[in-house]
Amino acid sequence: MTTFPMYLSEYPNMNTTFPFHLSIHRIKDRFPSHRHDYLEFSLVIEGSGSEIINGKKHKMEPGTFTFILPYQIHEISASNESPLVLFNCIFDLGLLHDIGLQNLLIETEEFLVEPFIKIDDHHFLKMRGLMEEMLKEYTENKPYKDIILKARLAEILVTFERFRCKQHSPSINMGKSTKKGIIWDVIQYIHTQYHEDITLSHLANRFHVSVPYLSELFKEHLGQNFVHFLHEVRIRHACSLLTSTTIPVTDIALEVGYRSFQTFSRVFREQKKLTPTAYRKAQPLPNS
Numbered sequence: 001m002t003t004f005p006m007y008l009s010e011y012p013n014m015n016t017t018f019p020f021h022l023s024i025h026r027i028k029d030r031f032p033s034h035r036h037d038y039l040e041f042s043l044v045i046e047g048s049g050s051e052i053i054n055g056k057k058h059k060m061e062p063g064t065f066t067f068i069l070p071y072q073i074h075e076i077s078a079s080n081e082s083p084l085v086l087f088n089c090i091f092d093l094g095l096l097h098d099i100g101l102q103n104l105l106i107e108t109e110e111f112l113v114e115p116f117i118k119i120d121d122h123h124f125l126k127m128r129g130l131m132e133e134m135l136k137e138y139t140e141n142k143p144y145k146d147i148i149l150k151a152r153l154a155e156i157l158v159t160f161e162r163f164r165c166k167q168h169s170p171s172i173n174m175g176k177s178t179k180k181g182i183i184w185d186v187i188q189y190i191h192t193q194y195h196e197d198i199t200l201s202h203l204a205n206r207f208h209v210s211v212p213y214l215s216e217l218f219k220e221h222l223g224q225n226f227v228h229f230l231h232e233v234r235i236r237h238a239c240s241l242l243t244s245t246t247i248p249v250t251d252i253a254l255e256v257g258y259r260s261f262q263t264f265s266r267v268f269r270e271q272k273k274l275t276p277t278a279y280r281k282a283q284p285l286p287n288s
Contacts, residue, residue, distance in 0.1 A: 005073045008034055009037055009232075014092070015240045015243050021090050027085075027086070029077070031076040031077075034075065035074070039070060039096060042068075042086045046085035049079050050076070053116075055073075058116050063119040065127065065163075067116070067157075069105060091153070093191060099154040100154075101157050101161075105181075186207055198257070200214060200215060231267050238252050238253070252264075
């Protein structure tokens with residue numbers, strides 16, 4: 001019998017203006033096969049084990065840093081004698097574009113470079129210190145918190161990429177987009193222009209590929225079709241507006257790209273199992 005990986009689509013703090021979450025995980029045995037629509041990285045600080053990403057296995061030990069793309073299937077197994085303890089950071093794809101590191105998507109895709117590194121002991125202390133500082137900032141409520149977190153996120157990912165460039169030889173020139181790499185440009189476009197009247201044919205024309213080819217890229221890389229992905233992006237932004245503003249629900253439907261309130265309400269109920277109004281009532285507004 002075929003076993004399908006779990007699909008995770010929720011995480012703490014996701015429906016806010018800064019969709020980002022950082023914590024320390026302890027894995028005693030196994031975190032089962034799963035995929036999700038957000039970015040993730042981890043740094044092992046104790047223990048040992050292994051991780052499988054899209055069928056490719058690597059060791060996990062103190063100093064192992066892994067960078068997971070959206071929709072990649074992955075699982076973690078800890079050693080029986082030494083459970084894994086790791087920093088785990090999950091964040092929205094849009095944040096990667098905000099800090100100007102979207103090329104990490106193309107470089108990591110299909111293992112053009114490996115999605116992990118092993119940091120030496122000296123630099124591991126520095127990386128661990130950066131993560132501890134970011135966790136402290138995340139758990140406190142100081143002014144300009146989001147700006148500091150964004151700066152820390154950029155520093156950690158740049159540090160990771162510099163180490164990765166030293167340890168692995170990429171099979172393409174860095175920064176050069178491949179044809180398959182177009183999917184990440186398309187995803188970025190949808191994340192920024194979701195409120196527009198976007199169609200698959202419009203995207204195919206814009207990115208100079210055929211409609212069938214682009215449709216296949218969505219299925220191959222995201223595990224779903226274009227329409228479903230567009231709905232996910234729009235509803236996620238709608239959730240953020242519902243929980244962080246008092247904008248009328250009908251205006252939110254228009255704001256996120258739905259010309260029909262009935263369509264917005266139907267899609268919202270399908271994804272969240274609540275009406276938009278009920279969802280807002282279940283999520284207290286900031287400072288309430």
